[in-house]
Structures are given as C-alpha cells and as structure tokens.
Amino acid sequence: MARSHLTLAALATSAVDDLDLVASSSFGSQQNNEFDSALLTARDGRHLIIRVPRNERAEAEQSADLVALRAISAGVRTRLPFAVSTYVGQVPVSGTRGIVYEFVYGTKVGLGRLDAGPTGLAASIGASIAAVHALPTSFVADAGLPVMQASECLRAAVSVMDRASATSLVPPPLLGRWERATEDGKLWQFQPAVINNSLSADSFLSSDGVVTGLLGWQDLRVGDAARDLSWLLGAPEEVADSAFDAYHAVRGSGDRHLRQRAKLYAELEIAKWLLHGTETRSTEIVDDAVEMLSALVDSTLNDVMNPLNPQTMEVMAVEDVEALLDRTERAV
Template identity: 65%
Template structure:
C-alpha cells in the first residue's frame, strides 16, 4: 500500500534535522517506476525530494546513486555546467530507507519535442562533454568501476555471445557485430568519466539550457560512447548531429570513432532486450525483440558486408532506433 504524502513528509523530518515541511505533493515514480516519491516544500520556500524504493532493484540503484553523489565533491561539481542532487539525509522504513535530496530545478527533456535549430541539442552535447572531461582520479578514489578498452570490448563480446546462444539473432547481424569487435581502430580510445546510464529522462532543462542531471548510479570510468548512444533515438537526425558536433567541439576529442561505437551500442540494446525477455521468460518481450532484430536487418541490409567499422557508418532508421531505446528504458 502506497504511503501518503503526509507520511513521506514525516519521514523527511526524521531524516533531516530541522527540516520544517509546509507542504508535500506527489512527484514522479523514479526511472523504473519503483520509487515512492514526494516533493516537499519547507516554510522558507526551499524544495526537497524524498524517495523510498519499493523493489530490490530500486534499493540497489539508490545505494549506488548515493555512493556516486558522495564521490562528486564540491570541486568536481564546480566543473559541471548543471546542477547535481545533494544528499541531505535518510531514515529507515520497512526494511529499506527513505532518502532526502535537495530539489534540482528544470523540466524533463523530451527528445521528440526538440525542434530543429534549438540550442538544447548542442547544449546536451556540451553537458555530456563536461562529464567526460572530469578528472578520473575521483572515480577511482571512490572505488567505482574503472574499465579499460580491452575490458569494455570483452563485455561487449559477452553480450553478443549470450544473444547468439539464444539462436534468435539473425546471422547477418551477428556477423556485422563481430566485424565491429574485430576492428582494432574502433576500440582505440581513452576511457573517461561517464555517467553510464544517460537517457533523455536524465536531463532537466529550462529555456534550452541544461539545468540538471539526475541518476548517477552507474558512474564509472568507461567508454564515452555509452553516454551518447541514446541520442541516436531522436527523430529527424538534427538532435544527434547537433549534439555530437557540439560534444566533439567541446572535448576537442581525438576519439573519432565515438559515434561508430555509439551506433553499435544502440544496436546491441536490442540484443539486451532479447536477453531480458529470455531471462524473464516473457514470450511477449522475446517476440518484440526478434521483430526488432529482423527490422534492423532490413534497415542495414545494404551495409551488412561492410561492418560498423571506423571506415563506414551505416545509419539505422530513426524510428527503429527510437522504438529500440524506448523499449530498453521500459525494461
């Protein structure tokens, strides 16, 4: 049974000493819909968020997020052109814990609503570049994952092998992906600080400026392309092109293959959706993933003999990428 806003407000006052809540109202449900949340307004006009996980996955996500937020010191945050939540306090409740954060202002970003010529698209690219130019030492010092290109490549191959073992992935796609993993220049990159779980839902904006970024539970040192693949789901191509251009300009990056790897990761999201369906024994999810895989074959059939290499960049249909990323976010 869901807790009332008044109950959540009472929990918040237990979590944060001196918090004087004047009003509490409903606020979202978290990335996967498994948090009880409330927006709190204190008598001095400040706003806070309280979140109570309602599943083991949500609890693990919240715990990882707290570790990352603590790693993001004041000095590190000062390098970012947007706000990041601050942990305020916590209190135990029903075998888990309620956590209070200060409120980050802004409206959720809707990729489909970004018009051509909008400054929000390049600003998204610059915001991601700001993450990737952070010093790596604070991530390692916090004991968070630090992955090398070789380890990232091995994990990519593992996903492909697991998907192949289902015998449901078209051979043409497996060949395409295998050629990409064998393309040495594609994997010659310098790992950076990455958020690791970015999507349009991660960002808050106001007047085409990125004002905040939520969800840091996957903070690590890894492949910057992991933070970029979701941009390929935007309709029309403008958002991805403008964001990637601004990203590359901001980073001054020598990683010329970042967009190629982003495309590979986008395609492999379908394989992950398939694996999720087989793990959950969901015929509906498996059938959906298989349909998407065959749709992907149709989309790139003229390029299957070339691969996703550093010399070629076959482009999936925008609608196909968007549907794929939408399904992954719902998983």
C-alpha cells in the first residue's frame, strides 16, 4: 500500500535535522510507480523530495543514483548548464530507506514535445548532453564508478547481439547488419567520455524551451558517448538533427561515427527487450520484440543510403534489396 504524503513528510523530518515543513503533497503517479514520493515545502522556502523504494530493484537504483550524486561535486556541477539534485538526508524505513533530495524545478520532457531548430528544446537537450560528455573523467574514476574503454563498449554490444542471436528470433538481415557494424574497426575508434548511460526524454526537465534539470544518474560511468544519444533517433529526423547539431557545436565533430554507433545502440535496445522477454518468460514481451524487429528489418533495408558503417558497407542495388525483402518475408 502506498504511503501517504503526510507519512512521507514525517519521515523527512526524521531524515533531516531541524527540518521545519509547512506543506506536503503527493508527487508522481501512485500507480505503476516504483517509489512512494512526496513534494515538501520547508519554512525557509526550500522545496524537497522524499522517495521511498517499493521493491528491491527500485532500492538498488536509488542506491546507485545516490553514489553518483555524491560523486558529482559542487565544482563539477558548475560545468553543467542545468541543475542536478542534491542529497539532503536519509531515514530507515521498513528494511529500506527514504532519501530526501533538493527539488529540481522544471516540467518533464516527452519525446513528442521536442521541437526542432537551433533554439528549440531538442537543441537544448543536445547541448546539455554535450556538457555532460565534456566533464573530466577523473571524478567518475575517483568515485569507483565504471570506466569503460572503447574495446569494452564494443564487447558489450557484441554480447547483446550474440545473446539475441541465440534466441533464433532475430531476422538474419538484422544480424548481418549488426555484425558488419561490430566488425568495422573505424566505427569503434573513439575517446570514451563521462556518460549518464540511461537517458531518455523522461530524464530531462525543462522550462521555456530550455533544459533546467537532468534526473536519474544511477548508471553514471565513462563510456561511449553514443549511448546517451541513441534515444534521440526515435524522434522525427529533423528533431534528431537539431539535437546532434547542437551537440557537435559544443563538442566538435571529431567522432565521425558517433551517429552510426548511436543508431546501432538504438537497434540493440530492441534486442535487449527481446532478451528481457525470454528471461522473464513473457510471451507478450517476446511477441512485441519480434514484431519490432520485423519492422526494423523493413525500415533499415529501405534506408540503404544510411547504413551503420557507410565506409565499409556496400550500397545494395534496388533489385538486391527487393530480393532480400522477399527472403525475409518467407523467413519470418
């Protein structure tokens, strides 16, 4: 049963010394939510959030997020154009713990709300991601968080591909596409950067078309910058273009294959969804993933001018594409 905001407010006063609250309210949806959360107003004008996990997965996520937030020092925060929540206190609660944070202002960003153009929200997101990637990697290593080299990022991608292949549910044209990308050495020549590693549209808060905050740091690490940009490829092309243009304006265009790797990661997310379905033995999830993979075959084969590794992949003739589509339909 969900805890009331009054109960959560009482817990917050136990977590933070001398906290004088004047108001509290429920925060977030009470259904399909892994946390009990409340928005708190202190007498000194501060706004705080308290979150209590409802299950072990949420507890692990909150613990990892807390480690990352503590690693992001005041000096690191000054390098970012948006706010990052700050830890205030904690209190034991029924075998877990409630964590109190400073509230970060802004409205949740949905993928459908992103507007294109150099001054749109997509551009602000692109510049914000670039600011994260420009941070010094030393603070991540000093906190004992993962530091991955380019070769390790490649191995992680190959592992997902191989495990998905073992299900025999991935269409052969997709496996071939992914294999060619992972075998292209040029694609994997990049300098690792500080990444959030779990970004989506819901990660961002905004106000007046500008990013004001970034939530969810539980997977903070040094790794492939393309990971943080892959979700943008689910938006309309002009929106993704605006985000990538703004990103490169901040970071430069030294990583020439950034977008190709981002596209590969986006496609492998469907493979991960398939693996999740097989691991949990969910027929519904597996069927959904298979349908998505089938649609991906059609979209990628029809987009022969934008392969994952354009330097080494040969552009297929139209008749070859049609023949491959026929074979795919028969196989599926």
